[in-house]
Amino acid sequence: GEALAWSPVSGQAAALLEEAAELLVLHRDFAGAVERCEAGCDSLGTGTGTDSSAEVKCSLCVVGIQALAEMNRWREVLSWVLQYYHVPRHLPPKVLELCILLYSKVREPQVMLEVGSSWLRDQTNKSLPEYGSLLELYLLHVLLPLGRFEGAEELVRGCDVLDSEQQVAFLRTICESRSQWAQQEEMHLPTEEQQDAGAETVLGALSQKLLTMLTLLRRALRSMSSQFYLLPYKKMLLATFLLYLVVVRLDPASPTSLPFIYKLVQLFRQAWAAVVSPIHRPPIQN
Structure with a gap:
């Protein structure tokens, strides 16, 4: 590159x-x-x-x-x-994404209610390729957990970035969430203390997963550091680290994200193979 x-x-x-x-x-x-x-x-x-x-x-x-x-x-x-x-509308997509996920994990989605709404209303942001995925993230992690079903429906129906199939799919998700919300209200919900403890456990597991992954990457990179002909070790580690942080949006604790992480590792191996292949290696200096 x-x-x-x-x-x-x-x-x-x-x-x-x-x-x-x-x-x-x-x-x-x-x-x-x-x-x-x-x-x-x-x-x-x-x-x-x-x-x-x-x-x-x-x-x-x-x-x-x-x-x-x-x-x-x-x-x-x-x-x-x-x-x-x-101002919220100037936040880069990656930053907004991490903020939505962080406040969702600590069970404080209301913090992102106005911020996400302001970002999604901005005309410049509507032209960004990440707009659709961020709208979905805001819907699933902010509006629906807060029971803002009418607001969610208005957002989806008023969004000209979504095609009709996407709109139908989102409206179906909102409808299902509304039904689940009604069922939960009829049942006894866990106490606030239990919910807080659960939030701490989830956040702790996420951080531990991140550190474990980075430790493994660091060991692998260190073992190969003598072969870094083209890329300095620290820059490779940094690039991999930043890429992994973006993957956090798929929640590494979730089984559904594992295939994606495996693919990421495979891509990394392929890129590494290309870097150290004989064609790319510089001649050995005496």
Whole structure:
């Protein structure tokens, strides 16, 4: 692939991103990771900048979100990212996605109610390829768990990005959720204490799964580090780490996501095979 041509500012932010990811993954220094992310975002300023600087800023926020969650400071996440993007409609899709999932996992979906609505109403965002999947995420993890069935139906019916088949499928999901909601109200629900304990367990399992996966990746990469002819070890680790964070939206704790993770590992192996194949290897220097 082509090497990214960093501007001096983007290069500085990218170096801070690499440091932040290393602190998070290798050293588990979550506070240090957040500090590097903040320094990186501050160095990029408030403007939109180039595509490369926007991508670095988004990645800094992704690492920062995970670090804050690891310190159980998830309540700060939304205000933390909004200090760099100012208004919800400017949030990158990856950042919005992680925020929706995080507040869903800690059973606080109402935090994302207005934020998600504002983002989805924005005309510029409607042209993004991720719009449909984010609308579905907002529907399943925010509106339906809060019992906002009328709002969900209005959102789906008023969305010109969805085709008729998608609209019918979403409306059917809303109808099923409404029925389940009515049934649950007739039954005895678990106490709030049990729900809170469940939320902590889920978040803990998610973090543990992430750290286990990254530890395995780190060991595999270290064992092959002597063969890194084309890509520095830390950059490969960082790229894999950021890619894995995006996969979190499929919830690694869920059996349905396992085939996707296996495919991800296979793709990684194929990419690695291409990198170290004899054709790509530089001649050995005496």
